[in-house]
Amino acid sequence: MNRPTNNAVxxxxxxxxxxxxxxxxxxxxxxxxxQNSTTQRNGGNSSRSHTRGMARSxxxxxxxxxRLADDRAPWRVQMQVAGSILLGLVVMAVVALFYLNxxxxxxxxxxxxxxxxxxxxxxxxxxxxxxxxxxxxxxxIDIQIAGLRARLAELNSxxxxxxxxxxxxxxxxxxxxxxxxxxxGYQPRKAIRLAPEPAPQVAxxxxxxxxxxxxxxxxxxxxxSSMVNKVMAAVIxxxxxxxxxxx
Amino acid sequence: MRRSGSRRFSTQTLEAASRILPxxxxxxxxxxxxxxxxxxxxxxxxxxxxxxxLQILRIQFGEVGQVFREEISSLETxxxxxxxxxxxxxxxxxxxxxxxxxxxxxxxxxxxxRNPQTIATVMATAMKSHIGYDRPEYYFEVLAKASQNPTAxxxxxxxxxxxxxxxLSLIKELGASFLYATKAKPNELAPSLAGLVFxxxxxxxxxxxxxxxxxxxxxxxxxNGLYGLELAYNNLLAGQxxxxxxSIDPLAADQMPKIEKGGDIILTIQREVQAAVxxxxxxxxxxxxxxxxxxxVMNPKNGEILAMTSSRRIDPNRYYDxxxxxxxxxxxxxxxxxxxxxxxxxxxxxxxAALDSGTVTPESTYIDTGYIEIGxxxxxxxxxxxxxxxxxxxxxxxxLNVCMVTLAMxxxxxxxxxxxxxxxxxxxxxxxxxxxxxxxxxxxxxxDWFESDLGTNSFGQGVAVTPIQMMAAIxxxxxxxxxxxxxxxxxxxxxxxxxxxxxxPPGSPIKAETAxxxxxxxxxxxxxxASNSLVEGYRVSxxxxxxxxxxxxxxxxxxxxxxxxxxxxxxxxxxxxxxWLQEPxxxxxxxxxxxxxxSEVFQRVAVLTNLPPDAVRLQFKNxxxxxxxxxxxx
Numbered sequence: 001m002n003r004p005t006n007n008a009v010x011x012x013x014x015x016x017x018x019x020x021x022x023x024x025x026x027x028x029x030x031x032x033x034x035q036n037s038t039t040q041r042n043g044g045n046s047s048r049s050h051t052r053g054m055a056r057s058x059x060x061x062x063x064x065x066x067r068l069a070d071d072r073a074p075w076r077v078q079m080q081v082a083g084s085i086l087l088g089l090v091v092m093a094v095v096a097l098f099y100l101n102x103x104x105x106x107x108x109x110x111x112x113x114x115x116x117x118x119x120x121x122x123x124x125x126x127x128x129x130x131x132x133x134x135x136x137x138x139x140x141i142d143i144q145i146a147g148l149r150a151r152l153a154e155l156n157s158x159x160x161x162x163x164x165x166x167x168x169x170x171x172x173x174x175x176x177x178x179x180x181x182x183x184x185g186y187q188p189r190k191a192i193r194l195a196p197e198p199a200p201q202v203a204x205x206x207x208x209x210x211x212x213x214x215x216x217x218x219x220x221x222x223x224x225s226s227m228v229n230k231v232m233a234a235v236i237x238x239x240x241x242x243x244x245x246x247x
Numbered sequence: 248m249r250r251s252g253s254r255r256f257s258t259q260t261l262e263a264a265s266r267i268l269p270x271x272x273x274x275x276x277x278x279x280x281x282x283x284x285x286x287x288x289x290x291x292x293x294x295x296x297x298x299x300x301l302q303i304l305r306i307q308f309g310e311v312g313q314v315f316r317e318e319i320s321s322l323e324t325x326x327x328x329x330x331x332x333x334x335x336x337x338x339x340x341x342x343x344x345x346x347x348x349x350x351x352x353x354x355x356x357x358x359x360x361r362n363p364q365t366i367a368t369v370m371a372t373a374m375k376s377h378i379g380y381d382r383p384e385y386y387f388e389v390l391a392k393a394s395q396n397p398t399a400x401x402x403x404x405x406x407x408x409x410x411x412x413x414x415l416s417l418i419k420e421l422g423a424s425f426l427y428a429t430k431a432k433p434n435e436l437a438p439s440l441a442g443l444v445f446x447x448x449x450x451x452x453x454x455x456x457x458x459x460x461x462x463x464x465x466x467x468x469x470x471n472g473l474y475g476l477e478l479a480y481n482n483l484l485a486g487q488x489x490x491x492x493x494s495i496d497p498l499a500a501d502q503m504p505k506i507e508k509g510g511d512i513i514l515t516i517q518r519e520v521q522a523a524v525x526x527x528x529x530x531x532x533x534x535x536x537x538x539x540x541x542x543x544v545m546n547p548k549n550g551e552i553l554a555m556t557s558s559r560r561i562d563p564n565r566y567y568d569x570x571x572x573x574x575x576x577x578x579x580x581x582x583x584x585x586x587x588x589x590x591x592x593x594x595x596x597x598x599x600a601a602l603d604s605g606t607v608t609p610e611s612t613y614i615d616t617g618y619i620e621i622g623x624x625x626x627x628x629x630x631x632x633x634x635x636x637x638x639x640x641x642x643x644x645x646x647l648n649v650c651m652v653t654l655a656m657x658x659x660x661x662x663x664x665x666x667x668x669x670x671x672x673x674x675x676x677x678x679x680x681x682x683x684x685x686x687x688x689x690x691x692x693x694x695d696w697f698e699s700d701l702g703t704n705s706f707g708q709g710v711a712v713t714p715i716q717m718m719a720a721i722x723x724x725x726x727x728x729x730x731x732x733x734x735x736x737x738x739x740x741x742x743x744x745x746x747x748x749x750x751x752p753p754g755s756p757i758k759a760e761t762a763x764x765x766x767x768x769x770x771x772x773x774x775x776x777a778s779n780s781l782v783e784g785y786r787v788s789x790x791x792x793x794x795x796x797x798x799x800x801x802x803x804x805x806x807x808x809x810x811x812x813x814x815x816x817x818x819x820x821x822x823x824x825x826x827w828l829q830e831p832x833x834x835x836x837x838x839x840x841x842x843x844x845x846s847e848v849f850q851r852v853a854v855l856t857n858l859p860p861d862a863v864r865l866q867f868k869n870x871x872x873x874x875x876x877x878x879x880x881x
Contacts, residue, residue: 107498113501114493123356126418127443144349146348146508153454153455159456175783180860188857191339192340192341196743197746
């Protein structure tokens with residue numbers, strides 16, 4: 001009995017006026033509680049009809065207060081609490097999902113590394129086809145390359161080459177049958193180079209055009225030479241009989 | 248009142264509960280009871296969860312957890328040492344002399360073995376031609392190993408090593424045929440190679456077999472260098488093994504760094520020259536009846552060894568088949584590792600010292616009586632004859648011991664030994680191989696030095712040198728007075744870079760003029776003697792040597808060391824050859840057995856190194872000079 005009804009609350013709110021939001025909120029909160037009590041007393045009216053009732057009573061007073069009362073409806077509060085919890089759970093789930101995904105990928109790569117590490121030093125099974133057989137670690141490829149290089153060297157061994165040459169009719173070179181020729185610019189065979197020398201490669205790079213690097217003396221001497229050449233050419237052409245000039 | 252009070256309490260409680268619990272039923276009392284039930288269930292699960300968390304924390308951080316932590320710490324990491332592939336050895340033209348080939352280690356993983364009989368049968372079949380496994384007992388050995396029960400410490404047993412590619416292919420083929428095999432009889436096991444595993448590895452291989460084996464040496468089964476270059480450059484060739492810690496935790500797995508193979512070596516040796524020299528030496532040893540022989544070919548301008556061999560050669564691929572050589576007291580590389588009394592080839596150093604010190608000139612003469620006494624002992628010429636008046640060229644041409652003793656006495660021990668030390672006699676040559684002996688040259692201050700040693704040392708007796716040390720000394724005569732350091736390694740490549748080795752000249756014991764003079768004297772002496780060492784088309788300089796072999800009781804009465812050292816072309820030496828035949832039986836004299844070998848080697852090496860005959864070379868040289876003078880660019 002001592003609790004105000006919704007109308008009483010609205011009236012009280014109206015009396016207090018719209019002086020401050022804090023006060024209005026307190027009224028709204030109290031009206032929400034009274035609404036709850038009213039709902040219980042009414043034996044479980046639906047919240048929709050209850051809201052309509054509030055809307056009707058609030059419409060007679062102020063639309064702002066109706067909205068405040070509607071916002072503080074219990075199901076909305078419950079939904080907000082539940083929503084917040086669910087949102088938090090969803091965020092945590094997403095973070096966990098990312099973490100799990102990254103961890104799983106890292107672990108998978110780690111397992112792959114471990115697999116190749118074992119494969120490098122570990123044994124291969126004779127009876128079971130290796131599912132990763134097409135992917136060969138670099139170290140095993142190096143071993144294969146070394147083996148192939150040795151095999152190539154065996155095929156190119158001097159003993160084998162000599163035997164093959166003799167089968168093809170060749171014979172060792174006789175000193176008296178050699179004819180020496182002088183080849184200008186001939187470079188004798190050099191030692192094999194397996195890798196570049198460690199000395200740094202020095203290269204001179206300039207972006208300045210030659211015209212910008214010539215001095216005044218260079219320009220004068222160049223012009224003088226050009227003029228002399230033209231004069232000499234004119235003199236020679238003037239002294240040459242026309243019939244001797246080849247087309 | 249009680250009832251009313253109780254009722255009022257219930258009502259108040261209900262109202263309070265309705266305010267606390269948002270979801271209450273229409274019936275407040277029943278809803279309150281339900282809420283308590285829910286609360287109890289919730290409290291129960293919360294309690295259980297809390298208990299689980301407590302237990303987790305207790306295990307994680309309590310004493311119980313310590314046991315687990317200690318146990319896992321021993322298992323979570325695995326230490327492993329990786330050994331990189333051994334570097335290769337090439338000749339100067341890039342022919343592989345020592346490399347590595349792929350072989351396999353075949354083992355049994357006992358945890359997976361299904362049928363030991365099948366494994367034993369297949370292994371015995373596949374390895375029947377492999378040395379070491381071609382025994383009837385091998386089948387039973389494998390069977391016994393495959394029949395063992397696995398234990399925590401022994402579940403991996405090697406049954407064959409250094410299995411070739413062909414042998415492994417055969418094993419795989421046989422294994423594939425058993426993949427879908429069924430039991431022949433109900434009480435028998437199905438044939439299976441399950442549990443048989445293999446892993447690749449590298450094995451040292453020498454594709455040219457015994458070619459240059461004296462220089463290369465070889466490695467043991469584990470790839471450790473034992474002789475020659477393999478030993479001297481073991482650290483470079485083997486690379487740097489590194490230890491890596493592996494974690495069983497996949498999240499802690501890290502990419503393994505690239506295993507850099509050992510460094511590669513490029514030799515000054517030329518394969519074709521080496522083969523030709525070895526062929527000539529084998530024939531020379533056979534024809535002369537020598538117990539052993541040695542030939543070294545060097546470029547006197549820079550010390551590069553073009554070929555170096557001795558008659559004791561083996562196939563390094565099968566070094567274990569030559570225990571008589573491996574365990575021999577004689578060095579595997581004679582020209583580098585064995586000292587001897589060189590005899591008359593040493594006279595070129597005595598003459599060089601006498602000329603350079605101004606003691607004599609080429610035209611200086613003396614009367615050879617065939618005998619001289621020094622330090623209380625008498626010295627005779629090699630034929631016990633007197634040669635009368637001789638100039639210095641005659642001394643060399645006739646290899647007169649008395650003449651050399653006379654020169655040494657004129658120089659005096661101080662000057663003579665100073666020159667010999669300048670020639671690095673009695674010291675190592677510094678050649679880039681392992682285990683070089685020092686040689687022996689007495690000093691005047693030594694307690695065991697007598698005046699007679701001056702006389703015997705002057706013609707190459709009583710001193711001990713290796714052929715390489717002699718070549719290093721005599722290179723001063725062929726290189727304008729400057730000695731060179733003999734070496735077999737031209738360059739090495741490691742870490743993606745190639746490093747060409749630069750060798751500092753050991754010194755200049757004589758003047759350039761002296762070197763040219765004695766080279767000319769030696770060329771004349773060979774020509775006037777019509778020596779067997781003369782080379783058609785090339786003017787060469789050289790000196791024979793015949794030295795008695797010292798024994799525990801004095802010099803051997805008949806056995807000798809026959810030597811010859813020569814170089815050419817005399818006007819521009821590019822090839823120096825040292826020949827040493829040990830205890831030849833066809834003739835004891837170096838001029839008979841060693842000189843022709845020099846001629847043949849020089850001729851062959853000149854062809855293989857594109858050194859034209861003197862006439863052609865001088866013609867080209869003159870033509871080039873004319874072109875240079877005329878300024879015409881060809």
